[in-house]
Amino acid sequence: GAGVSQSPSNKVTEKGKDVELRCDPISGHTALYWYRQSLGQGLEFLIYFQGNSAPDKSGLPSDRFSAERTGGSVSTLTIQRTQQEDSAVYLCASSPRWQGASTGELFFGEGSRLTVL
């Protein structure tokens, strides 16, 4: 597709269940980012990938959160044993080839809204 695609757009789950959120970046973009936006809050950085590797995992809130990227393309964010405080919009973004320490322009998807009951 032309833009960053995220699925599902909405997910309602019960506390304690596992969820998987998917991000399909713009074709050819090597950098991929996950952010979380809670109601009324700013964007919280979670993790980013350069290719298939994740140089910075510092933003993951707990060991219940994990992410992977395969083939330098699609990424999956997994939340195990979901808690109510995990309810938020999870946003994915991709960026063109990352040269050195300077990232290019970021393009965001529409987000996945997660509600944990």
Next chain:
Amino acid sequence: KQEVTQIPAALSVPEGENLVLNCSFTDSAIYNLQWFRQDPGKGLTSLLLIQSSQREQTSGRLNASLDKSSGRSTLYIAASQPGDSATYLCAPTGGSQGNLIFGKGTKLSVKP
């Protein structure tokens, strides 16, 4: 650790006014700074990207300036329109981490 502050948090203006949104950041060792808009329930749309070597960027009625040494950026919107109503976010990128740090945004409302 980079911290980003945006002032004002909210702004309401009549249509046609020129306005300025402010962004300040604590770590001036940035590589670039990006401005976004976010409409309710939507993702972020990139407006302008300013490289650290640049002082400003323009796109249509939008002009963004960057003063890296003082840790400030401004977004100027000329002749505001109701369609400009959204939350505007700034995000500098710095260091070797490559991730953008976002401010909490300025919520703009332009009244017809």
